Amino acid sequence: MPARRILSLWFPALGAERLIRRDRLDPAAPFAVVRETGQMQVLSSLSPAAVADGLRPGQPLRDAMAMCPALLTRLRNAPAEATFLTTLRRWATRFSPWVGEDGEDGLILDVTGCTHLFGGEAALLAKIEEDATALGLTARTGLADTRGGAWALARFAGRDPGQARSGDAIDQEARATRSRAARRHWTRGGTAPSALPPTAPQDRIAPTGQTHSALAPLPVAALRLDPETTQALTRLGLRRVGDLIGQPRAGLARRFGKGLVLRLDQALGAVPEPVTPARPDTRFATRLSLPEPIGLEGDILAGLDRLLPRLCTMLDDKGRAARTVRLQAFLTDGTMQAISATLARPGTDPDRLRPLLAMKLPEIDPGFGIDMLRLEATHTEATPRTHAGFVPAARRSETRRDSGQGLDDLISRLGARVGMEAITRRHPGDSHLPEKSSQVLSAGWSAPCGSWPARTTPPRPLLLWRPEPVMAPDTPNPATRFRWRGQDHTLVSAIGPERIAPEWWFDDPDWQSGTRDYWQVTTARGDRLWLYFAHGAALSPGWFCQGSFA
Structure with missing residues (x-):
């Protein structure tokens, strides 16, 4: 059986390059994606041109504009970035059928037995980066026997660690000491380097059985540790992964917690870390592109009236019923806002879904206008099929309304106001103890119990x-x-x-x-x-x- 080989695929500029592709912007111009953090805007993702100008993720926008007045920015759309990463996951299946998502900007592939189809491991990495470049994306790859090792090689291998900025490991020292430490190499007291673009594919491949030697010269940040643990290790002189490999596990766990030992063992293969591919599921969604931006509530409801029958027909054809539906409004400024509604009983009746979504429409701020609406059933359940012959659609809807769903509709409306988890109902409990004779269940995910069992014991207190x-x-x-x-x-x-x-x-x-x-x-x-x-x-x-x- 061949040794297990894991490939980590990292897109360091995923958010910025997605918008450059979509808006056909000049890739040579500095560009950044901005996200809101309280009362301040910070840089979330940067194009290679913006990185070359000295900008960095997490930097306040006002400081970035002072450094680079020509910087072009867009607001971050996190759901759109997640959707784009899902699209890239499907694209990566051409290299391996076993692909999963790794965080917000990476993919993980199990390429065991696949590399010979592309001419070897180095040729596979070069092919992936070449195809990503053709798509207008910056991709960094790493290949090792473990998932943690591949992640570390993709982000930290094959670069010049000498170009490091002054950092937080020496913040408590005198100013002159900090100045000298900033000029030192990171292995001698300077700040550990941040993740930089690697060079050749051979530098990011750990041969089979040589994960220890491949990870030993990397900084401890390559172990997927939190910044506080990384700083604490640096202050103690443990700057390389090789400095931790020979340390007693009990001492490391006692000083830095079990998370450090777990990450180290995962990277070295002592603790298994499987790659779980995302299961391809059938999506029930429909969208409406608008010729002109809209912003009135009545216009959104008119668009919803066109989307709901389509979605319900799609669900009926597949024998599914919607439990949770989500309406997405794509704004003209490139952002997206969404509202969701949950039914107490799954259904495909537009008359039951429309009032729930209409109650939450005030939560959408149209801004300068909405140019596309998308309706999706995010959670569906199977519905039993009955072979009762042909029944007209109008009669089917009357049967649904007359099937005792008034209580379920009331629960759904209340759940849209206060949250479905806040509505409960009592059911009889299978215990003779007084405090366990009844149980509290969620009203949205449980059916009425009907009649309570006849009581043979003396009456219970109110x-x-x-x-x-x-x-x-x-x-x-x-x-x-x-x-x-x-x-x-x-x-x-x-x-x-x-x-x-x-x-x-x-x-x-x-x-x-x-x-x-x-x-x-x-x-x-x-x-x-x-x-x-x-x-x-x-x-x-x-x-x-x-x-x-x-």
């Missing part, structure tokens, strides 16, 4: 709470006077006892008091309380109050 201690003599029979919640009570009548034993097959900490004798107690104040006497198993016996009758 209000039930956690047991509260009662000051009374430790005798099995109720006392004529007892104290509860800081007040003295006088016993008028008592009905009981009802003995309830704990579930011995569960280790329930609330029932460590052992068997309980429950009493319905009426006091001189008119209170009807539910008291019980705990006979004591792991704890001492005593009286407690757990509920109150109406």
